[in-house]
Amino acid sequence: MNADASSLLGRYRLVKVLGQGAMGVVHEAIDTRLGRTVAIKTVLRSCLAEAATADDYAARFEREAQAAARLQHRHIVTVFDFGEQGDASFIVMEFVKGRELAQAFDAHERFSLARTVQLMGELLDALGYAHAHGIVHRDVKPSNVMIDGEGRVKLMDFGVARVAETMQDRTMPGTVVGTLGYMSPEQIQGQAVGARTDLFAAGVVLYQFLTGRRPFAGGGLFEVQRKILQDAPTPPSQLNPGVPAVFDTIVSRALAKKAGDRYDSAASFAAALRDALAQAGPTSAGNDDEATVVFALGANGSPATHAMQATAAAAMRTQKRAARTRRLTAIGAAMLVALAAMVVWWTAARPRMPAPAQTALPAPPASAAPVAPAVTSANAVPAQASAAAPTPAPTPASTSASAQAGTASAPPPMTGAPATAELPRKPAATRPATPPRPAATDARCAELLQRMQLGDALTPEQTTLFHTRCAR
Secondary structure, three states: OOOOHHHEEOOEEEEEEEEEOOOOEEEEEEEOOOOOEEEEEEEEHHHOOOHHHHHHHHHHHHHHHHHHHOOOOOOEOOEEEEEEEOOEEEEEEEOOOEEEHHHHHHOOOOOOHHHHHHHHHHHHHHHHHHHHOOEEOOOOOHHHEEEEOOOOEEEOOOOOOEEHHHHHHHOOOOOOOOOOOOOOHHHHOOOOOOHHHHHHHHHHHHHHHHHOOOOOOOOOHHHHHHHHHHOOOOOHHHHOOOOOOHHHHHHHHHOOOOHHHOOOOHHHHHHHHHHHHHHHOOOOOOOOOHHHOOOOOOOOOOHHHHHHHHHHHHHHHHHHHHHHHHHHHHHHHHHHHHHHHHHHHHHHHOOOOOOOOOOOOOOOOOOOOOOOOOOOOOOOOOHHHHHHOOOOOOOHHHHHHHHHHOOOOOOOOOOOOOOOOOOOOOOOOOOOOOOOOOHHHHHHHHHHHHHHHOOOOOOHHHHHHHHHHHOO
16 A cells, blocks of 8 residues: 555554553554454554553553453454554554444433433443453553443454463552543542442542533542542432432442442342332433433344343333323313312302293282172172072062162171171271273283282382382
């Protein structure tokens, strides 16, 4: 190829810089022999202050390649090659299209419980595989955790990894390797480290998933170290009400100050997370969006990863069903309350219908209905009885008396008739004479009387007219 020699590192052509740290640079490169894209991590010994330090780091760099090359796992970045050229040492790794978990945390991205358990399960699956091969990562942190295009975890950078069974005697007291904020108490104190050191760092990552912040943060190096050695972090449920309290117990055990108090393996840590997710059920975190959860059930996944993903998927389905049931129940209850309120309002506000007025019928006039003559004698009989019995012929004396009394006088007493309970009327002479009514008034009165007998209500004017003109 005609590529510039300055852009070549062995048979690899450097394309661009992907990242840069205190002691190394990561490039995107092309394998000119195989024609595939790779990631190359390089370190220049001239950038290190002391030769001894440079030699030590170069040795560690070589051990990274040897250790990582032994790990073939779907959640660990694969190492392809290792080499040196001039002042540079480099390691060739699988190129992962995606982003670092640190970028998601820096962007304050929110993760559902199901998504958190899924990603943590894959990270712990990778750590458990490395531990089973005698390798401790020693620098687990979000910037060393890649999320590829399929949403899967890829653990990378074994630059400070150690082969436990062969390198233990090379770790000297006082040597601190790792990233502050994710280091275990035994790392800060320069003690021998093991698999539970990685589980401590994984607990810090879990804390960030649940709360969006690190459990140990302060104004300086010594403040952070003091908190790691002495302080217990605030439980995640107190910082995020959507986190069930069962996750507080998991975080507390993972971040225990003594290594012996932590989980004994990555598998037990992952199992605790699965159980907690199953116990939590539907949550009110407000961020359980199924669209944010990517499940990758590839054929190369381990049984633990498959179980984790299946549990997360089942928990998500349960959460959606429960949320739908809660919404329907709330809508039904609101409708019942509204209906009850409408009934109460209608009952209280509807107009009360007044009872129909009982109009007293006036006494009919004498011209409209015949009235039986009043009986003033104790021997008087009713009109019906008089009609039934033969009437004796009047004598001349009685005839003349009747003529003298006029039309207003009472009829002559009839012997043998029973007495009635009617009161005697006033003598005709004491009642005032009724003036004759016009024919039009009589017709009007007859009309009003007929309406009253039929039950029709009269207007006030009609009632007044009837009482003043017709009822005399």
